Amino acid sequence: MIDARLDLLEKFRPDIISNLMLLWRDDDLCLPTDFHLALASAPSITKEALKCGxxxxxxxxxxxGLVGRLELTAEGRYLVRRMVRRMRVASSPEVAA
Structure with a gap:
């Protein structure tokens, strides 16, 4: 069963999960990625993802600016995989019919 916190993130912060999905779309979800945020004081989905764990x-x-090497946590990988699966199901021909 999905953790209540993860359920809340999926429901109220899909922007964070979809951003992570786009950042790791072609890469192994376990590999770290280098980040560079131009303005340290600006709001950022990446900073929100760090705060959410x-x-x-x-x-x-x-x-x-902010520079660092970040990686998805187990929870992040789980939510990204779930969103990818949901998008595949939603775009399948059976669902469209």
């Missing part, structure tokens, strides 16, 4: 790693301040 869907990403792990550290962003460091460099020249007004």
């Amino acid at each position: 869907l990403l792990s790693g550290r962003l460091e301040l460099r020249r007004g």
Whole structure:
């Protein structure tokens, strides 16, 4: 059974999950990725994903931006896989008919 916290994230923050899905769309979900956020003080879905525990790693301040190597947590990988599955089912010909 899905954890209540993950259920809430799926329901109220699909923007975070879809962003993570796009960032890792062609890569292995277990591989870390380098990030560079141009403005440290700007709102960011990546920073929200870190706060929610869907990403792990550290962003460091460099020249007004944030730079770091981040990876999906087990929860992040789970939610990304679930969203990919749901999108495949929704786009299948049987569902469209």
